[in-house]
Amino acid sequence: MSTDPEEPAPRRGRDWRGLFVDLAPLxxxxxxxxxxxxxxxxxxxxxxxxxxxxxxxxxxxxxxxxxxxxxxxxxxxxxxxxxxxxxxxxxxxxxxxxxxxxxxxxxxxxxxxxxxxxxxxxxxxxxxxxxxxxxxxxxxxxxxxxxxxxxxxxxxxxxxxxxxxxxxxxxxxxxxxxxxxxxxxxxxxxxxxxxxxxxxxxxxxILSLPPMVPAGAARAPVLASIAQSLSFLRRAPNVRATFVFDLIAMTLGTPRVVFPAAGALVLGGEAVTVGILTASFAVGSLLSSLLSGPLGRVRRQGRAVTLAIGAFGIFTALFGVVLLVTGAVVGPGGPDGVVMPALVLAGLALAGTGASDNVSAVFRTTILQAAAPDDVRGRMQGLFYVVVAGGPRVGDLVAGAAATLIALWAPALIGGILIAAIMAVLLRTWHGFQRYDALHPVP
The missing domain is CATH 1.20.1250.20 (MFS general substrate transporter like domains)
Structure with a gap:
């Protein structure tokens, strides 16, 4: 992810160390x-x-x-x-x-x-x-x-x-x-x-923290308070976009339910392969965090979210391509017959999904924390966790249905293409979110 050339933010270092995670918060x-x-x-x-x-x-x-x-x-x-x-x-x-x-x-x-x-x-x-x-x-x-x-x-x-x-x-x-x-x-x-x-x-x-009373804390009834937060969300297009964009990615790009079948019927290796595929996503996420130094210099964070989710869709589709080609050309593996080149390519594709998803999460979290006023920040964080909890589970249902009705490769390939296409459209149409400026955060 790169910054827009016309609006560079100050760098804290110009050598290779600037690539690594910024430890300044610590x-x-x-x-x-x-x-x-x-x-x-x-x-x-x-x-x-x-x-x-x-x-x-x-x-x-x-x-x-x-x-x-x-x-x-x-x-x-x-x-x-x-x-x-x-x-x-x-x-x-x-x-x-x-x-x-x-x-x-x-x-x-x-x-x-x-x-x-x-x-x-x-x-x-x-x-x-x-x-x-x-x-x-x-x-x-x-x-x-x-x-x-x-x-x-x-x-x-x-x-x-x-x-x-x-x-x-x-x-x-x-x-x-x-x-x-x-x-x-x-x-x-x-x-x-x-x-x-x-x-x-x-x-x-937690014990080391000072008291953290929210600004303008109002103890309205629970339902009224939730209604107030939803009303704020309707008036906050940038905050709302962080939820909508993530739901698109998680609903259409969660092919983890096909991992067991992929290990048993396509890539071979069964449970070991499932573990490798799952770990690949986590490793990609971890590596992108370790190399996150440049992310702190990005000002157009809404645009960065859109591009990161688009990349997530492309990597997800590549995983689907690996399953499609392996099943059609190479033939299935088995418990002892792992199709190693396909497994390596699938792992790399999933590492890419983990990395791009993490980049998106960095900017979505930052926008939510910086743009939401303090008096509604807790409720926005609560809604964030509702999206995080619900989105992948809906995605599991969509992926399971697609795999059952079409083929094992369908959830990743079709879902990934749809994600990339939708992000390309939103990049051209959701103008306010694409112009979101980290130096002047507005909800």
Whole structure:
């Protein structure tokens, strides 16, 4: 992603070091540094438990459908938590909201650890506790997103978003791998206990924060407050665009549901291939965060979002091309017959989707935090998490239907082409968002 040549922003360095992630937020704000460090450790534990719960449910039921219910049980509470949690974040001291919610999350993890040690084999407590944990994480995320602009200047928000991208990239890469090793080595109960210990790091960052009472906090009834936030969204085209553009990408470009079939029927390698494909996306996201130095110099951040999502569509389509060509020309692989060139190309395409998605997320997060006024920032962050939670799940349904009705390659190839085409149209028609200026943020 490059800056527009007619509007360069000041550079902090002109050598190769300018390519790497900007660490200025960590140096400038000790509070942000502690919050980021604590969140980074806690996120690894969170990903560990997400994987461990799925494995645990499968061991108890031997049903893939039962495993899918973990996400289904969590979706409703996450949406409610995003809406109601945003109201809480805009009505009360944000530090206190984050702290109390973290206590709820830690209690749910501790309870899950306890019942696992007691050998409880009924599945509903695990579903319930996983849903409570997911809802708590949504509120904590909304609070943290509303807190960051109070800790950092607008110019440092892209760098902070990139640092958070590193957090998620490491968590998604390390957490599942650690979960597999721990479950195989010491069992589910000790794995949950490791998450409980890791999650305690989140408290260190939250406790170090000063009070964070939102500007002009108004404690209206919940429904009225949600209605106010939706009314603001109707009057805020740039903020609204961050949601709309992301929904387009996630609804049409989420082919992860075809990974198991791709590993079994096309690329070969089965579960190992699924792990490689999943990790490729995370590695691309992590690398783009590590090389995010130039992103802080981009002023036309709306245009950058559009181009990044367009690139996401192209890489998604390339993954579909790999599946199409491999299936039609090379023929299927098997458990021991991996089509290695195709797997490498598929991994590179998915790394590209992860990188471009992360670049889009950096700028969408920055626009949301900088342009939304402080008195509605928590509710906007809550809606952001509703979109993040709901979009990929809708995308899973779309991809599953396309794969079933057309072919395995269809969700990625057709969806990717549609995303790129839609972004090309929006680049020419959504003029206000394309002109959004990071130095003069307006909602």
């Amino acid at each position: 140096r400038t704000s000790p509070e942000f540094a502690r919050l980021w460090a604590g969140s980074s450790v806690a996120q690894i534990g969170a990903q560990l438990t997400i994987v461990a719960v799925g494995l645990h449910i499968y061991e108890l039921t031997r049903s893939t459908f039962a495993v899918s219910l973990v996400a289904l049980w969590a979706l409703g509470p996450m949406i409610v938590a995003g809406l109601v949690g945003g109201v809480l974040v805009d009505s009360f001291d944000r530090r206190r909201v984050a702290l109390l919610t973290a206590i709820v999350a830690w209690t749910s993890i501790g309870t899950m650890t306890l019942i696992a040690f007691l050998g409880v084999s009924t599945t509903w407590p695990y579903y319930l506790l996983a849903a409570v944990n997911a809802a708590s994480a949504t509120i904590i995320g909304a609070a943290r997103g509303a807190i960051l602009p109070r800790l950092l200047s607008p110019q440092l928000l892209p760098a902070a978003a990139a640092l958070n991208g590193i957090t998620m990239g490491l968590a998604v890469t390390v957490g599942p791998a650690l979960a597999g090793l721990l479950v195989a080595g010491v069992g589910f109960s000790w794995t949950y206990l490791v998450d409980a210990v890791l999650f305690s790091a989140a408290f260190l960052g």
